[in-house]
Amino acid sequence: MSEVEPERTEQRILDAAEELFYGRGIQSVGMDAIRTASGVPLKRLYQTFPSKDTLVEAYLRRRDARWLRDLAQYSDTYDSPEQRILAVFDWLFLWFSEQGFRGCGFINSFGELGATSQTVADIAKAHKDAFRRYLADLVAAADAPAWLTDQLVLLAEGAMTTAAISGTPEPARHAKDAARTLLRAAHAEVVTAA
Amino acid sequence: MSEVEPERTEQRILDAAEELFYGRGIQSVGMDAIRTASGVPLKRLYQTFPSKDTLVEAYLRRRDARWLRDLAQYSDTYDSPEQRILAVFDWLFLWFSEQGFRGCGFINSFGELGATSQTVADIAKAHKDAFRRYLADLVAAADAPAWLTDQLVLLAEGAMTTAAISGTPEPARHAKDAARTLLRAAHAEVVTAA
DNA sequence: CATTCTCGAAAACGGTCGTTCTCCTACGGT
DNA sequence: ACCGTAGGAGAACGACCGTTTTCGAGAATG
Numbered sequence: 001m002s003e004v005e006p007e008r009t010e011q012r013i014l015d016a017a018e019e020l021f022y023g024r025g026i027q028s029v030g031m032d033a034i035r036t037a038s039g040v041p042l043k044r045l046y047q048t049f050p051s052k053d054t055l056v057e058a059y060l061r062r063r064d065a066r067w068l069r070d071l072a073q074y075s076d077t078y079d080s081p082e083q084r085i086l087a088v089f090d091w092l093f094l095w096f097s098e099q100g101f102r103g104c105g106f107i108n109s110f111g112e113l114g115a116t117s118q119t120v121a122d123i124a125k126a127h128k129d130a131f132r133r134y135l136a137d138l139v140a141a142a143d144a145p146a147w148l149t150d151q152l153v154l155l156a157e158g159a160m161t162t163a164a165i166s167g168t169p170e171p172a173r174h175a176k177d178a179a180r181t182l183l184r185a186a187h188a189e190v191v192t193a194a
Numbered sequence: 195m196s197e198v199e200p201e202r203t204e205q206r207i208l209d210a211a212e213e214l215f216y217g218r219g220i221q222s223v224g225m226d227a228i229r230t231a232s233g234v235p236l237k238r239l240y241q242t243f244p245s246k247d248t249l250v251e252a253y254l255r256r257r258d259a260r261w262l263r264d265l266a267q268y269s270d271t272y273d274s275p276e277q278r279i280l281a282v283f284d285w286l287f288l289w290f291s292e293q294g295f296r297g298c299g300f301i302n303s304f305g306e307l308g309a310t311s312q313t314v315a316d317i318a319k320a321h322k323d324a325f326r327r328y329l330a331d332l333v334a335a336a337d338a339p340a341w342l343t344d345q346l347v348l349l350a351e352g353a354m355t356t357a358a359i360s361g362t363p364e365p366a367r368h369a370k371d372a373a374r375t376l377l378r379a380a381h382a383e384v385v386t387a388a
Numbered sequence: 389c390a391t392t393c394t395c396g397a398a399a400a401c402g403g404t405c406g407t408t409c410t411c412c413t414a415c416g417g418t
Numbered sequence: 419a420c421c422g423t424a425g426g427a428g429a430a431c432g433a434c435c436g437t438t439t440t441c442g443a444g445a446a447t448g
Binding site: 224225226236237240245246 | 404405406407408409
């Protein structure tokens with residue numbers, strides 16, 4: 001009879017898949033490596049996720065949700081919208097400093113599989129849209145013009161890839177500096193227009 | 195007897211490799227697809243590039259050189275350093291608008307193979323360093339503080355990935371707007387400090 | 389105790405990939 | 419005309435990957 005652990009095994013598989021897919025790239029990781037890392041036998045693995053594609057999709061969806069949740073959890077501890085905007089870049093700095101950081105998992109999977117798999121491309125796009133919406137809400141709360149959102153997104157995205165390739169978390173600081181400048185300029189424009 | 199075409203075949207191979215590697219990702223493209231696309235028989239292909247790894251390396255190195263050359267060629271037609279800085283983002287807009295644009299080939303290959311191949315990781319890093327140096331020279335020529343370089347790099351990198359995933363060239367315009375603001379702020383700071 | 393069922397370990401299968409090898413054609417020199 | 423060679427087309431090879439199947443050990447059931 002099936003034990004209590006159907007959910008446990010799913011988590012163990014996803015934990016192993018995330019570490020491997022994110023750390024080495026998706027195509028470089030075989031199902032056998034996930035079996036070994038998770039300790040879940042191949043049979044159960046395929047009972048839980050009927051194909052590698054569905055496992056990749058589940059990996060991306062879980063990471064998407066957790067990433068945005070963690071970001072919001074950090075940023076929302078600050079009081080003013082302006083502080084929350086700048087806190088996003090502090091959170092990026094912490095993320096970039098984590099051992100094993102290798103850039104944005106969605107940019108990476110888009111580059112690797114976006115041309116081959118519409119699903120992967122869609123998930124990456126949805127993830128970036130969600131991030132953009134989060135920033136847009138902060139910008140609106142700060143009474144800043146909507147176009148500031150687009151600029152902040154670029155700084156954050158640029159910081160992710162630059163931090164990944166250069167191997168240092170410093171781009172987060174540079175992005176925060178630039179964000180502060182752009183925020184001030186946006187506010188000044190609102191005042192001028194009034 | 196060997197014909198005049200040893201260089202011709204190398205170009206044909208690299209042309210096919212670039213289109214396929216960039217368009218579909220490196221691991222998704224087999225040597226057979228490159229053979230078909232280039233029309234160069236497998237035997238000659240391996241005489242020219244003794245392994246797929248060396249072909250990948252040659253693809254990245256040629257793209258690196260041409261990318262920076264094209265950028266500089268466009269930007270350097272402008273007179274003032276400030277105009278040249280902003281022209282970088284105009285050039286990005288043209289690039290993003292090309293049919294088949296799929297983001298930065300170096301970010302993509304880094305995400306796909308950076309963890310597996312030190313060579314790929316090094317080439318991506320060298321490419322981004324070269325881009326940064328180009329911007330740093332423009333910033334210095336504009337008498338702007340050096341830290342402006344870091345901010346402009348983030349805008350450009352962010353625009354590349356955002357344009358790729360969103361599928362529109364608009365991020366280049368947003369990046370240019372932000373760059374103009376940051377440039378003004380940087381100049382203002384220099385004046386204030388004086 | 390015998391039987392059935394469950395489940396994990398690993399072999400097996402079909403396909404693909406990078407790379408090499410075979411064969412056949414066509415041409416150059418004598 | 420003959421032979422030697424170069425070169426191209428594609429078969430072949432070994433490795434690996436995603437997925438399925440086999441097999442045997444052990445628990446549950448009557």
